Amino acid sequence: MKRVQFNSRYLPYLFLLPQFVIISIFFYWPSAQAITSSFYIEDPFGFGSSFVGFANYTDALASPEYRKIAGFTIAYSLIVTTLALSLGLLLALKADAVIRGKSAYKTLLIVVYAIAPPVAGLIGMMFFDQHIGPFVKFAALFGWDMKVGLNYFDTAFAMVAVAVWNQIPYNFIFFLSGLQGIPASIREAAAIDCKSGTRRFWTVILPLLTPTAFFLLVINMTYSLFDTFAVIDVIVKDKPANNPITLVYKVYLDGFRGNDLGSSSAQSVILMLVVLVLTMIQFRFIERRVHYG
């Protein structure tokens, strides 16, 4: 076998350089800025700032409101991730089993992903609108007086529904291609050995899908934490009032609407650390159970 070798020891670094420059400009530099300004209280126009140490962090963490939002964020991302993954997998399994009209199903399921989150939020908002929303009228049939925008639970319900609906197609595409990557011979052998479809799924199909599932888990966690921003923004219409919001939305509110850069920076650093820890846990503990074929 021919060994690939670089002639110069600096060449590999040169190849890495463009990537490093981009990451530095768009990630390390802003992160460093955020960390710096999280230790200051600054006048919005930048005329003066005073060093306050960790006060921005302790203020945020001590605030009952911040803790309430953090609690909601955890519940929200767990629910969104679980629902989006399981429904995406369910639909992929069903679509994979269909023999006739397969592409029609696939197209119908995938097309939702082409909807941008703000548009998805807008559709969701209309769907759950207290005056004209069809779902609200439907819920009223069961005696559920839905008040999205007023009632904490109802608003959370609408947010989760829209966020999950928008993310299912993405999971569907990956699960479906994962399923189609399982060799027919393995499936046949499994079919002979085991009659129960459910058992076959748990013992053969799912283990073979774990690389896809793990990738999707990481993506969905990030999605629910960060990318659902637009959905939330449209549903609460820039007036969060008593409605549920996530931590990333609070960073935006304090920084851009409230012009409190110090507090907003401290909150975004906290969020950055949380995601760092979460990613480490995912790779350290969950990835062990993944079988790469």
Next chain:
Amino acid sequence: MIKKISLAALALTMTASTTLAATNITWWHGMGGRNGEVINELAQKFNAAQSECAITPVSKGSYEEALSAGIAAFRSGEQPNILQVFDAGAATIINAKGATIPAEDLLKDNGFTFDRNAFIEGVRYFYADSDGKFVGMPFNSSAPIMYINDEALKKAGVEAPKTWEEFEAIAPKLKEAGFIPLVQSQLTWQFTENFFSRNNIQFASNNNGYDSVVDTTINVTDERHVMMYDKLKAWYDQGLFGYYGAAWNDNQKIFEEGKAALWIGSSGSFGGLQKTATMPFSATFLPYWGSIEGAGVHSFIGGAALFAMSGKSAEENKCSAAFFNFLTSTEIQKFYHQATGYVAITNAAYELAKSEGYYNEKPAAEVGIKQLQLPGAEWDKGYRLGFYPQIRSIMEREYNRIFAGETTPKDAMETIKKEADELLARFAKTAG
């Protein structure tokens, strides 16, 4: 040949420089829809009226977005000449000494006259410093007024209320006639900020925040203010008051559809309401409490003002001054007032519209101005509170919780006071 070309080039630069001789200035604003179009019309009128200056308005989205964009631009030295800032953001920009040139100085330094008394009573103080000097030039100004569904009142056989006591007397009849007696848009503006103003109660320490940002605290826990929300909650429970959310349109829609009898909205909503209302309507003043001594004075203005940003050349500043001067001219004020429904901010423009019979045709358009012209008192000039957009968010959150039955007005006000005072203290640190 070369001579010919260079001559031609010279001629070209000459013509180019004559057409470009006008000084260009930019104006960032946060208005959309019909009001955004009117802003473009204003700019065109100004550009057509003279040749030295050319103004370009740029929409930056909402009020909050315009303020954020202006701040970000200022920090990177790319600020516009003129920035529109809304009422709740006023403290942020006025306290940033050096970010703006006070409108009054700008006008005087550039040879224009400035007469405070030309402006109607309720407009004079909100964007001014504690000595009364205009820092921001009031632009689109509004007052909270009560719109009336004429059909509903007729059906119930009642008169529009002047005080909240009168409302309590007629509300059950309106309900009986099949209407939601009262809805509103923006609890914070109408039942807190303007509650303090209209009933002449102090809103915040340090002269409502005008004198200093240090140790300023908010008086939302005043028992009369708590009483207002106790009443609102009781009315809500009895079906006399409807509440549909914190966003402006959530509540306006009920009135437009003719389901509500009374709606507390902005005088600036008049233009739009004419197109959307499905029933005949009129308007009257924001009610006050007859039981509160000294109540019934004018409310202060809402809306937004224009600020001349610093760091611009003398030539450009002269154009900004010329534009401010142009905006306050009687004809232009009248045009803007009639095109948008915002109040005319100068007495002359109001008198002109009146003499032309505009209010005979549209009496509702006059209500906001008349309310702002009511006699003044000690605590009705407005407020100046730092980080106020966030404080408003806290109020919105707690007020929602009141109507959801999660808290009582008294507890809500205490929570607001605690969190707001913390924010005010934070703001004082930024200014220090």
